[in-house]
Amino acid sequence: MLHVGVVGCGYWGPNLVRNLAENRLCHKLSLCDLDGAKIERQLLRYPAAKPWTDYEEMIAQSDLDAVMIATPLSTHFDLARKALKRGKHVFVEKPFCASTEQGLELIALAESKQRCLAVGHTFVFSPPVIKIKEILDRGELGKLFYISSTRVNLGLHQKDVSVIWDLAPHDLSMFLHWLGEAPVEVLANGKDFVQRGIPDVAFMFLRFASGAIAHAQFSWLSPSKLRRTTIVGSAKMLVYDDTEHLEQVKIFDKGVNFRDPDTFGEYQLSYRTGDIVSPKLESFEPLQAEVNDFLSAILQKRRPRCDGEDGLRVVRILEAAEKSLMNSGQVEVIGDVKVRV
Amino acid sequence: MLHVGVVGCGYWGPNLVRNLAENRLCHKLSLCDLDGAKIERQLLRYPAAKPWTDYEEMIAQSDLDAVMIATPLSTHFDLARKALKRGKHVFVEKPFCASTEQGLELIALAESKQRCLAVGHTFVFSPPVIKIKEILDRGELGKLFYISSTRVNLGLHQKDVSVIWDLAPHDLSMFLHWLGEAPVEVLANGKDFVQRGIPDVAFMFLRFASGAIAHAQFSWLSPSKLRRTTIVGSAKMLVYDDTEHLEQVKIFDKGVNFRDPDTFGEYQLSYRTGDIVSPKLESFEPLQAEVNDFLSAILQKRRPRCDGEDGLRVVRILEAAEKSLMNSGQVEVIGDVKVRV
């Protein structure tokens, strides 16, 4: 049974609080926010929680086991480092941190302290994403050709980070999870329409060593919410639409058959179309599974399903994509980083 | 009343034939194809048409006024040049021709011969595209920020040109028509999955001098047919979905209001959401309007609505996009070309 502190009780933090309150592995809650009013609102619902406006004081509690960080990106590194230094297990919301350098330091610190370092790639815990991973792992789509993703909506404009740092972590964490490989190159284009210097529309292109490619578009300036990912393989194709209630995942038994040249020296293509199947998905809250995985990992002394290295892989792509975006779409190579020493 | 010859009676040509047969400005039809069986099939429906398997012979008819070319791209230049040299008016299916050089020569030839040179940008004649042009021209969307387009399906793989040359002319002709300007830069990425050397998936990014940007994705390898264009302006946003029967165009009264910093030095953003309106569209066949425009232009001795220069502008972007695609997405500048001497 764990004592867990949540820092950041604004937009997302309360979801962590609710899931901790309902999780039997957590017996005690500390809540921290610079804004006392935000804590008050949580205390109405969870009066047994301990309120803190000073983070240092909260993590100074000797019986505090773990900290979950749901503050703005710019504070992730500092808050996580402090908690790790005091020997606390740490969960950081996505994106993990603001640079590769920061990520490497946090990972090394967690290693040396032998503490859990988890990153909040919530989609990886969601039923459709898990189902797609199963489908890909059993080879149902054949050789993976490409992924194309759209994640657009009206708002919410962030004031400190671009639309890429805000929205791309979702898709990138899924891509890496599904493919089991990180991209070797990235390009990004886009523009800042509403706030100068903060791109609100972006298009990102990725190349993988396996030959697969991926594309994703992100926007805070779009008339309707779209969250649609198409995965095309040599044998079948798949569409994942996260805005659907029913049939979030559809598998299309479609493809092209390539026939080698025969007598007349011309190859032939034929198109194959079969059934469309929308597989039954489990039904649970991804965040509940994620919080539970973090708490279990601590108690079982194992790595969480999304750890610092998973977070770092995504940060490296974000860094490179942002650099490409600032340089009119120039190709950025994403080199290998030896994470563990 | 005109005598019109159609060359190419395969996939698209018969649509031209049908529209000519039903147009009162055309009193006589000549049909040409290397494959006599394809002509036979047309003669069953239009027994009065004159069949030809030799293009030179067809255009040698002194009473032939115009030629409509619906053959593979690689033959456009040669067939159009021959017809123009004999003083025939010429309509070429999109894409106009295979290079800027070819386009310039055809335009110059048509000028010197004082003949109509039309290019088959059919979408420009379609009710939703015309309605969107009206909406943009009256400034309803405010300052135009960006366009994002998706044109994907399963098939048909072309054997001589990439998916960009096959599908992008549709979107590019619309973009140029709506914006009234050509892009200054283009980037493209993609890959050849099924046929070596012929990209079947591509992503294209355009920058315009006005500050607008545009993106389009093209694929012959996609599980479902999507033809969706989003146009975002500072005042309103618009979605054009060509696969819908009803409500092909929707105008969203949505936007972001930017308020300048007040006392506390921080600007504020607020999101505005109003009615969604799907305007009534005219209902006619775009190809009918296009054929009629070509025939009328000849009789009225005026330029057709989509002429050689419109075709050339699209070809220049295709050329640059293809070059970018072959160079891993490097930026291609699209310089100005003085078309008319």
Next chain:
Amino acid sequence: MLHVGVVGCGYWGPNLVRNLAENRLCHKLSLCDLDGAKIERQLLRYPAAKPWTDYEEMIAQSDLDAVMIATPLSTHFDLARKALKRGKHVFVEKPFCASTEQGLELIALAESKQRCLAVGHTFVFSPPVIKIKEILDRGELGKLFYISSTRVNLGLHQKDVSVIWDLAPHDLSMFLHWLGEAPVEVLANGKDFVQRGIPDVAFMFLRFASGAIAHAQFSWLSPSKLRRTTIVGSAKMLVYDDTEHLEQVKIFDKGVNFRDPDTFGEYQLSYRTGDIVSPKLESFEPLQAEVNDFLSAILQKRRPRCDGEDGLRVVRILEAAEKSLMNSGQVEVIGDVKVRV
């Protein structure tokens, strides 16, 4: 090889003409309409057809094998009877005729003359309806509980018959085809909003001896076109949406499990939800299959797939439903009719 005459070249007849012209079993076409202009329009496309404005003269041709009737309902009986009396094979568009009495007479006449009598229940030849028949026949849905259908649109108001006589034949022919039984009772309600005395909105309820029930709503006064049929069985459920391009048929692996009372004397219900499958459908024009079936039946001296008895079964329900509608929804029993003597 057959000589076929089509009577009625207005709205639907030209579709029959086109399919006859393209069918190899038909070598000669006669066309008849009171309105010479309508025939002229057909002759432009099919100049080899023989035009007639006098039906009696057309059927007086000794080499005429068959007549296809696509005229208003009130003329069906008379035109069919005349043709049968002259020994022609007859195809009548739906609805077969205006009363049970008429239907019985035509069937008896065809029997005595040993001629084919086919009725145009085109939907029975359509790929989704055929696929659903297969699914039902192999028992995939379990015991059939109920069917609910919606067939509404704006227009076209008929001037001689109610919306039930106009639209219900489609659904009724499908219901009878799928279930293999005719209903024993029918109720209908509705109203005449636009034209006095001609109901344009109606709701029809059917009871079958097997215990199944069916409901269908019809309207000429509806904002959008809906053609949706839900079939619910004890094991699975199915939706057929005829307005969809893709996924016209979807099978839902859903149901309720009923568990008998245990210790506490209360039965338990549990809901089961599995995959959703949209089976691949064939792709052909139903009318082509229907015309071909009629011509083949003549040549092979067999009954057509939809014969007079099928037509009569539908007419009997229409009669009863109309009577119920005129009597504020009173139950009408549909007795058995011995069709063949």
Next chain:
Amino acid sequence: MLHVGVVGCGYWGPNLVRNLAENRLCHKLSLCDLDGAKIERQLLRYPAAKPWTDYEEMIAQSDLDAVMIATPLSTHFDLARKALKRGKHVFVEKPFCASTEQGLELIALAESKQRCLAVGHTFVFSPPVIKIKEILDRGELGKLFYISSTRVNLGLHQKDVSVIWDLAPHDLSMFLHWLGEAPVEVLANGKDFVQRGIPDVAFMFLRFASGAIAHAQFSWLSPSKLRRTTIVGSAKMLVYDDTEHLEQVKIFDKGVNFRDPDTFGEYQLSYRTGDIVSPKLESFEPLQAEVNDFLSAILQKRRPRCDGEDGLRVVRILEAAEKSLMNSGQVEVIGDVKVRV
């Protein structure tokens, strides 16, 4: 500031509890359920609430102002009567009660005790239903012709009442609210497929004195959730789809124009199609508005927006529809009842 007791903490009650806890007009909460475990679950969230397993004891509290009843239908009458007799204000979930007789008694009791008696017709407080009422009241649809509604899903089968008593109150409360009149006749058909004696599929037809008609279908045995209402008027048509996130209400500028007979003695119909508009809807939780209306009505000593008479009007139709359903769809006349003495 009011002390409110909620009885029934099973499926729906907790929603009332949450809205009371967040409403400033309620300063004290009592919770009652026969099942102590259900109360425990609520106390975890609302530890300040007073728990009761004995209803009589709860309403014996002298400082208790009002009771909100969210128990099974069969208990509504008894619980409401007891509370009214003790002088408490009463809110009853829909359907109000099990018979006209019960409803009349409760209304009379509330009158004599001068207490608020509200009924939980939540839809009447929902943004789309309010918007539609505005549209109808300003005559935008012209003369109202008919309403057709579909409310189907898989489950939840009730064990004590038919699908009509379970689902029809939603639609009936909307119909009465929109039209401002009660129907004069009702017919219903349906069947009990899963539980003997408890119809789970039903079709209901209503006639109004104004000439309007309405139809609704209800099912607990349907593959997908549909909640769609079409309203057709002489001038425009409207679709309300409650399962949509966006565009829940769409107004179609469509209709039929009837032209009187001219020279040739035949009237002409023409169809009009204009823009489709999806009006901006407010965004709030209907239940919050409903709870607030009840609390405000008490404090302001006014009638709540949905009072006992509204509840009774719906119960009278349910009674008649159920009777019709049990009698194979026979017409049931719904007479006038003098509610207030």
